[in-house]
Amino acid sequence: MTDIPQKMFALVQKLDGYSGTSEGPRITTLEPYLEAGEIAVPQPGARQVLIRVRTASVNPSDLHFIKGEYGQPCQRGVPAGFEGCGDVVAAGDGAQGLVGQRIAFAVTQGGSGAWAEYALTDASACIPLRPDVSDDDAAAQIVNPMSAMAMVGMAQEAAGDGGAFVMSAATSQLCKLMIALGRDRGLKPIAMVRRTDAADPLRALGAAEVLVTTADDFGDRLKTVFRDLKPAIFFDAVGDQISERAFAAMPNGGRWVIYGKLDPTPPELRDLGQLIFMNKRIEGFWLTRWMRETPPEKLGAAVAEVQARFADGRWKTDVTAHVTLREVMEKLPAALARPDGKVIITPS
């Protein structure tokens, strides 16, 4: 550990536990949630690795988390940031084989976050990287790509060969991955977006139909497209009244899978007969649970396909800005306001 310093620059959480609020991932200032400064570099325990961070992504889950609104509690004084890419520089017992490798990583509970010069996580949450995957693509290699693999797999099972599935917030990085993967697997992705200018790029990516929720003819198009394509499953990151309208327009047996809460106000269910007489279902998806419950050989195959898709260009991470750790407090909120891509944090 000779070239590892005692101290590092990091963005540490200010809150502890859960806040009980439900504001959603929008951020105008980071002051209430994060503090920038020098802290001790963490030491890896058994089966843990210390990573010198190259790039870290900023996902909506990170923003929910620092506000105390995520599925696991805040920890005051611990760096934020759920995923990134870096080099393993030290390891505890049982993880020495990773030292020296460039990896993509997710930060597990008991670890130390990616919005820092060094991060700490379990060896099992690290993916050794092919050299042809860039540091930017590798920064967002787990949360969204693995969710895309999981949910498109669910769509294949629910819709069958050539069937259709629907997505809200379809301009998101995750939905762009799902659209391309769905098209490649012979499915018909239906994209719901709120911006008209997003329609053509999503069609080019593989969307069979794009429904613009803010357009005057949205209600008519929703009915026509759902009648013609009969989507079996709806992946919803928004959870607003438009989501409920889409669920109501689905055919018998339709499944509404809620995996995000981008709108802070939950929708009202206006027709419970949909559940009773039309056999429709409402459920949730959380990657953390899917990873826990999926057999290791299926997970391994998904990881390999994710890297192959980034390496050969079938997938890419759209990056709107790079922000250094020291710039985050001042520049991240404005950078996040730009549409159509990820903000990547770099150490310098």
Ligand SMILES: NC(=O)c1ccc[n+]([C@@H]2O[C@H](COP(=O)([O-])OP(=O)(O)OC[C@H]3O[C@@H](n4cnc5c(N)ncnc54)[C@H](OP(=O)(O)O)[C@@H]3O)[C@@H](O)[C@H]2O)c1
């Ligand atoms: N449950 C899980 O395991 C899991 C895993 C991964 C991701 N997620 C969720 O997936 C979602 C997408 O993640 P991402 O990283 O791909 O996001 P992202 O690239 O940052 O994109 C966010 C998207 O949300 C849209 N949006 C925000 N607020 C909206 C609203 N009120 N109504 C409609 N659209 C809205 C934006 O649309 P505009 O382009 O119009 O601004 C943008 O396309 C997030 O909710 C995230 O938490 C969940």
